[in-house]
Amino acid sequence: MLLEIKNLHVEVEGKKILDGLSLTVKGGEVAAIMGPNGSGKSTLSYVVAGREDYEVTEGEILLGGENILEMDASERAAKGLFLAFQYPVEIPGVGTMTFLKSALNAQRKARGEDELQTPQLMKRVREAANKLEINQDMLKRALNVGFSGGEKKRMEILQMALLEPKLSIMDETDSGLDIDALRIVAQGVNALRSKDRGFLVITHYQRLLNYIKPDTVHVMAAGRIVKTGGPELALELEKNGYRDYVSEAA
Amino acid sequence: MTNEITQIRTPAEKALISLYASEKDRLPGSAAVKALRGEAFAEFERSGLPHRRIESWHYTDLRSQLREAAPLFEPGSSEFEDSLRHVQPGVPAGYALVLLDGIFVPELSDLDELPGSVTVRSLADVLATGDANLVDRLAPKGLGAGDPALSLNAALMQGGVVVDVAPASELDKPLIILSIMSAGAIHAAYHRSLVRVGAGAKLTLLEIVDAVEIGSNQQNGVLVLEIADDAEVEHLTRISRQGADAIIVRSLLATLGANCKYDGFALIADGGLVRRQVFLRFDGEHSTAGIRGLSLLSGKRHADTTLVVDHAVPHCTSREYFKHIIADEAVGVYQGKVVVRPHAQKTDGGMKSRALLLGDSATMFNKPELEIFADDVVCGHGATVAQLDEEQLFYLRSRGLPRAEAEQLLLEAFAAEAVEHVQNEGARERLMTYVSDWLAARK
Numbered sequence: 001m002l003l004e005i006k007n008l009h010v011e012v013e014g015k016k017i018l019d020g021l022s023l024t025v026k027g028g029e030v031a032a033i034m035g036p037n038g039s040g041k042s043t044l045s046y047v048v049a050g051r052e053d054y055e056v057t058e059g060e061i062l063l064g065g066e067n068i069l070e071m072d073a074s075e076r077a078a079k080g081l082f083l084a085f086q087y088p089v090e091i092p093g094v095g096t097m098t099f100l101k102s103a104l105n106a107q108r109k110a111r112g113e114d115e116l117q118t119p120q121l122m123k124r125v126r127e128a129a130n131k132l133e134i135n136q137d138m139l140k141r142a143l144n145v146g147f148s149g150g151e152k153k154r155m156e157i158l159q160m161a162l163l164e165p166k167l168s169i170m171d172e173t174d175s176g177l178d179i180d181a182l183r184i185v186a187q188g189v190n191a192l193r194s195k196d197r198g199f200l201v202i203t204h205y206q207r208l209l210n211y212i213k214p215d216t217v218h219v220m221a222a223g224r225i226v227k228t229g230g231p232e233l234a235l236e237l238e239k240n241g242y243r244d245y246v247s248e249a250a
Numbered sequence: 251m252t253n254e255i256t257q258i259r260t261p262a263e264k265a266l267i268s269l270y271a272s273e274k275d276r277l278p279g280s281a282a283v284k285a286l287r288g289e290a291f292a293e294f295e296r297s298g299l300p301h302r303r304i305e306s307w308h309y310t311d312l313r314s315q316l317r318e319a320a321p322l323f324e325p326g327s328s329e330f331e332d333s334l335r336h337v338q339p340g341v342p343a344g345y346a347l348v349l350l351d352g353i354f355v356p357e358l359s360d361l362d363e364l365p366g367s368v369t370v371r372s373l374a375d376v377l378a379t380g381d382a383n384l385v386d387r388l389a390p391k392g393l394g395a396g397d398p399a400l401s402l403n404a405a406l407m408q409g410g411v412v413v414d415v416a417p418a419s420e421l422d423k424p425l426i427i428l429s430i431m432s433a434g435a436i437h438a439a440y441h442r443s444l445v446r447v448g449a450g451a452k453l454t455l456l457e458i459v460d461a462v463e464i465g466s467n468q469q470n471g472v473l474v475l476e477i478a479d480d481a482e483v484e485h486l487t488r489i490s491r492q493g494a495d496a497i498i499v500r501s502l503l504a505t506l507g508a509n510c511k512y513d514g515f516a517l518i519a520d521g522g523l524v525r526r527q528v529f530l531r532f533d534g535e536h537s538t539a540g541i542r543g544l545s546l547l548s549g550k551r552h553a554d555t556t557l558v559v560d561h562a563v564p565h566c567t568s569r570e571y572f573k574h575i576i577a578d579e580a581v582g583v584y585q586g587k588v589v590v591r592p593h594a595q596k597t598d599g600g601m602k603s604r605a606l607l608l609g610d611s612a613t614m615f616n617k618p619e620l621e622i623f624a625d626d627v628v629c630g631h632g633a634t635v636a637q638l639d640e641e642q643l644f645y646l647r648s649r650g651l652p653r654a655e656a657e658q659l660l661l662e663a664f665a666a667e668a669v670e671h672v673q674n675e676g677a678r679e680r681l682m683t684y685v686s687d688w689l690a691a692r693k
Binding site: 049050051072073074076077078082083085088089091092093094098099102103104106107110142159163 | 641642644645646647648649650651652653655656659660662663664666667
C-alpha cells in the first residue's frame with residue numbers, strides 16, 4: 001500500500017479538525033477526495049506533508065508501510081511525497097531554477113544519489129516546462145513571484161514532474177484555473193500516472209475529474225471519510241451537493 | 251544659568267586622557283596641527299565618550315562598552331615589525347594602500363604600479379608640513395560636528411593616506427584602503443584618510459578592515475571623501491576578521507559636487523561592537539547617492555549604522571537601503587536621518603532598513619528619520635523587523651530541503667537583495683560568497 005491513513009485525529013489550537021479519518025491509496029490509483037468547505041481537506045494535505053501547526057492526537061500515517069508522522073517535511077519529500085499547494089508560496093529573491101536545483105538535489109542527496117549537474121537539470125526542466133506550456137522567462141524569475149494563479153499551478157505540476165514523487169497530493173489544484181490551464185495541468189498529471197505512483201486529488205468540484213479520471217472517490221465531511229465509491233459518486237455529488245453528507249456527519 | 255554636569259570619568263576616559271598626554275608630542279603634525287589636536291581633545295574631554303543620553307549614540311553606549319582604552323602600537327616596535335612580515339593582503343585585485351595599526355606603510359602598498367592619475371601621500375607627512383588647505387579638508391565643516399568619536403580621532407590620528415584622483419581619470423582596477431590590525435596585545439589605532447576624486451573621474455574604492463589575527467582591538471577610522479562635479483564613485487566597505495571583543499568605529503564624511511554619482515555599500519560581518527557612521531552632504535545639484543549595506547551579526551555582536559544625509563541643495567536623489575541578519579543575542583542598530591533643507595526642492599529621498607531576527611534573543615533598533623523643510627520633495631522611508639517566514643520555509647521543506655538549507659536559501663535571497671546593488675562584479679561575487687559561507691558556518 002502506498003499511503004495508509006489510520007484513524008487520524010488532528011487538532012489545531014484545541015479544535016478538532018480531523019476526527020478519525022482513515023484512507024488508503026494504492027500504487028497506480030488516483031483517489032479523489034471531495035467535500036464541502038471546512039471539512040478538513042486542506043488540513044489533511046498539510047498533516048500528511050508534515051506541517052507542524054497541527055497536533056496529531058491519535059492515528060498513523062504510513063507511506064510505503066513506514067510511519068512518517070515523526071519525520072520532517074523534507075524527509076517525507078525525499079521518501080516520495082509531494083504536495084501541490086492550493087496556494088503556492090511566493091519566494092522573493094530565490095530564482096526558480098536555483099530552487100528547482102536545490103530541491104531536486106536535496107532529495108537525491110537524502111536518498112544517497114548523485115547530485116544532478118546544472119546542464120542535465122536545465123535540459124530536464126526545459127523539457128518539462130515545454131510540456132506544461134511554461135514560458136522560459138518564468139524560469140528566470142523568482143519562484144512564484146508575480147506569477148498568475150494559473151502559472152503558479154503549472155509550476156506546481158512542473159515540480160511534480162521533476163521530483164517524480166510516489167504519492168502526490170493535489171490540494172484544489174483546479175481552483176483558479178480556466179479550462180485551458182485545467183487541461184494542461186491534467187495532462188501533466190496524467191503523464192505521470194503509472195502503476196507505481198498514486199495520487200490523492202482534493203477538489204470541490206467534479207470538473208477536474210473529467211480530466212483526471214479517478215479510480216476511487218471519497219466524500220469527506222466533518223473530518224472523516226463518510227462515503228467511498230467509484231467515479232459515479234463524483235457525478236452524484238455534482239448533482240445533489242454535499243447536503244446529505246454534511247447532515248449525516250453532524 | 252546653565253547647569254554644567256560634571257561627569258565622573260570612566261577608567262577608559264581617564265586612560266584616554268593620559269594616552270593623549272603621553273602621545274601628543276609624538277603624534278605627527280606642525281604646530282598648527284598640534285593646536286587643532288588640542289582643540290579636538292578639549293572637545294572630547296568636554297563630551298566624554300559617547301553614551302546613551304547623546305541622541306545619535308542612544309543605542310550604542312560606548313561609554314559603558316569601552317572598558318579599557320588600549321594603547322597605541324609604535325611603528326618600529328617588535329610587534330609592528332613582526333606583523334609587517336605577516337601581512338598577506340588577501341584582497342581582491344586592485345591598488346592596495348596598506349595601513350597597519352593606523353600607520354600608512356608604503357612598502358606594503360602598490361605605489362609603484364599606481365598610474366600617474368592617482369597621487370598618494372602619507373597623512374603623517376601632510377600633517378607634519380601643516381598644509382593649511384589640506385588640513386582644513388581633513389575635517390569638512392558641518393559634517394559630524396561635535397561627534398565625540400570624530401573629536402577623539404582628530405586628536406589622536408596617527409596616520410592614513412591623502413589620495414588625489416586626477417580629473418577625468420579612470421583606474422583600471424579598484425583602489426583599496428586596507429586597514430589591518432597587527433597581532434599581539436590589545437591595542438588601538440586612530441587613522442584618517444582623505445580621498446579627493448577629481449571632476450569627471452571614475453573610481454571604485456574598497457575600504458577593508460582586516461586583522462593579522464582575529465583579536466580584540468580598538469579602531470577609530472575616518473574616511474573623508476570629496477567628490478567633485480561629474481565624478482562617479484563606487485565605495486565598498488568590508489569589516490571582517492575582527493574578534494568578538496573588537497571595538498570599531500568608522501566614520502565616513504562625504505561631500506558631493508554637482509552631477510555626481512556615489513554608490514556605497516558596507517558589509518559588517520564581524521567585530522564585537524561596530525559603529526559605522528556616515529555623514530554625507532550634497533553640495534551640488536543633480537547628484538545621486540546610494541548608501542547601502544548588510545550586517546550579519548551573531549553571538550553577542552553589536553553593529554550600529556548611523557547616517558545623516560544632508561540635502562543641502564535642490565535636485566538631488568538619495569537612496570538608503572540596509573539589511574540586517576541578526577542571530578543569537580546580537581544587536582543591530584540603524585539610524586538614518588535624511589535632512590532636506592528649505593531650498594532643496596525636487597529632492598528625491600528613499601530609505602529602507604529591513605532586519606531579520608533569527609531567534610528570540612536577537613534585537614534590532616530601527617530608527618529612520620526624515621527632516622524635511624522643503625515642500626516640493628518626494629521622500630519615503632520604511633523599516634521592518636521580521637523573522638523568517640514559516641510559510642515559505644514549509645514550502646521549501648515540502649520540496650525536500652531540510653530546514654537548515656531552506657533557511658539558508660531564504661537568508662541568501664534576503665541578503666542578495668542588498669548585495670545585488672554592488673556594481674563591481676568581482677566584489678559582488680565575493681560578497682555573496684562571503685554571505686553564503688557566513689550563513690553556512692552559522693548552522
